[in-house]
Amino acid sequence: MSDLLYRVGDLVKDFGTGELRTRVLKGMSFDLVKGEFVALLGPSGSGKSTLLSILGTLLAPTSGTLEMLGESLVHLDEQRLTKFRNRHIGFVFQFHHLLPDFTATENVLFPAAASAGIETRQSRDRARALLDRVGLTDRLDFRTPKLSGGQKQRVAIARALMNHPALVLADEPTGNLDRQTADQVLALLRDMNRTDKTTFLISTHDPHVAAFCDRRITVVDGQLATEGERVA
Amino acid sequence: MNFAVKVAWRYLTSNRTQTALLLGGVAIGVLVFVFMTALIGGLRVFLIQQTTGNIAHITLEPPERVARVLSSDERRTPLVAFIASNTKRQQIFAWQTMLQVAETTPGVKVASPQINGNAFLIKGQATSPVLLNGLRPDRLDAISAISPKIISGSARLDIDGILIGAKLATNLGVRVGQPIVARTDRGRERTLSVRAIYRTGLGSLDERVAFVNIQLARTLLDLPQGISQIELKTDDVNAAPEIAAALGPSTGLKATSWVERSAQLFVALNSQGQTGSLIQIFSLITIVIGVSSALLLTTYRRRGEIAIMRSMGISRTFVVLIFILQGLFIGLLGAGIGASAGYGFCVLLADLSRRTDGTAFPIDPAQGGYLAVIVLTTIGSVLAAILPARAAARVDPVEVLNQ
Ligand SMILES: Nc1ncnc2c1ncn2[C@@H]1O[C@H](COP(=O)(O)OP(=O)(O)OP(=O)(O)O)[C@@H](O)[C@H]1O
Ligand SMILES: [Mg+2]
DSSP, X not given: OTTEEEEEEEEEEEESOGGGOEEEEEEEEEEEETTOEEEEEOOTTSSHHHHHHHHTTSSOOSXXXXXXXXXXXXXXXXXXXXXXXXXXXXXXXXXXXXXXXXXXXXXXXXXXXXXXXXXXXXXXXXXXXXXXXXXXXXXXXXXXXXXXXXXXXXXXXHHHHTTOXXXXXXXXXXXXXXXXXXXXXXXXXXXXXXXXXXXXXXXXSOHHHHHHSSEEEEEETTEEEEOOOOOO | OBHHHHHHHHHHXXXXXXXXXXXXXXXXXXXXXXXXXXXXXXXXXXXXXXHHHSSOSEEEEOOOOOOEEEEOOTTSOOEEEXXXXXXXXXXXXXXXXXXXXXXXXXXXXXXXXXXXXXXXXXETTEEEEEEEEEEOGGGTTTSSOOGGGEEEEOOOOOXXXXXXXXXXXXXXXXXXXXXXXXXXXXXXXXXXXXXXXXXXXXXXXXXXXXXXXXXXXXXXXTOXXXXXXXXXXXXXXXXXXXXXXXXXXXXXXXXXXXXXXXXXXXXXXXXXXXXXXXXXXXXXXXXXXXXXXXXXXXXXXXXXXXXXXXXXXXXXXXXXXXXXXHHHHHHHHHHHHHHHHHHHHHHHHHHHHHHTTXXXXXXXXXXXXXXXXXXXXXXXXXXXXXXXXXXXXXXXXXXXXXX
């Protein structure tokens, strides 16, 4: 199936060693297809953040297979994983995690400039265009501490999309925002998903966010409870 | 512009207070280094000047008697003899030729032929042993400048006059114009007139030496043909050993430079130099520790940012580079500021010293070791950044981001 983006097979993650060894992910298998907008649900401590870290190549699984864009990720070394992540995956976190010493534009172009070694004209233009799309045209050269919570999260979204990733992993992206701002951010993600065919996997506790998504994957105690119906 | 350079620079400029303090610390370390280097260098020049100012740079003396092999039967221990003759005086015979050779040797400023010997100066009941130094009148000031140091009388080296030091004059109770008896170890005796009394400040010259005309010394010391020694001044004191090495063979005399005669000075200069090196090393170590700890703190403070960079797929190499570059900038800037300030400080002190008597700080601002300190500080700061940079590269993004 050419629409397949990510295939996860029998994913297991243990933390700790010896007596303290605990199995957090207990054998999960599922697929993500290109252009999906998926919610990741489950009670606190069920393993959502851990799963996102593993999918995003920030954390190595204990066992299982990970295949993204036809490439097996479990055997790649640290350097290749870093490159892969830079090229294909974007992150949005609950706390924006922007670089406070840089302007909105600089934050957005950072993933491109740091991996290229130089700040190109194209990357600057791309960053500006993205900030334009998230409605921050008049905040391009603001240092990020001067932005509001919602504005910061929009900069973070623009940054996640900078390198045209195939997959954006969002860990409770609206968890820290009020209802109205959360809706704006969500609408923005949806817009990016529609126009760029970017796949989104969004972990959330918010039923409102869950309802907004195409599909809901639910994790309970490190296992897949429901995988949801894929809309055609 | 390279993006790592931009990020490193931004990190330094965004925290002005911390950066200013750090630069200040590095600059002070560099200033101490420059000050010590200039002081030790200046002191060396000063001490050498002081030492060589009043002494011969090269002394030409009669060659030492060489041991002669009396029997050279190879199966036996050879018999060797020194001709330690007491009947033959140690003297330079063909001295006019030698003098000419010495005077025409490049690098030699002036040559002074001398006849020296021991004598007693007697005034009534008071006697004092002296080294009688017979000089050509036109070379009175050639080796030690006596004329400017005269406190009474005039610098006249005539055939029955004598020049003595102030201490000696006091010991003997004589004044200018008074007669004094000179009795040499050759048994000759003559009444001389004190022409001048000088004070050089050097104990040996002021108390144990007296100057007379070389012709008078010839008679008093009973040396009808030869002379005792030729003393030379060279244009450059540092060239003296080399010139001496050439003069030995060309004159057949024993040529000794001041360097060989001032072993103690060089021991002192060396230990001074070692103390200086120690202070230099410690100031560099202080700089390295300062930079390293400041950057380690920065690394810790920026763990969150490093984690987010890593999650963006930014390589460890880039993270390392950011911190190494910060070390580089701090080193270059701190060294630049410190070296400039150090130069200014040295010039100020040298000026102050010159306006007083010149001995307070014999500092030489030209010898601050500026290039060395800038290079060493920059290398040191870069090395100091390695530890923080590695700590930064080891930040685990998951651990930090999930907090
Ligand atoms: N580094 C770690 N070492 C040991 N245990 C860990 C580590 N990281 C996570 N865990 C454990 O794994 C389990 C899953 O954590 P995770 O953060 O993935 O849950 P979550 O579903 O994201 O929860 P929440 O909804 O509260 O964010 C928890 O029990 C947690 O304590
Ligand atoms: Mg979580």
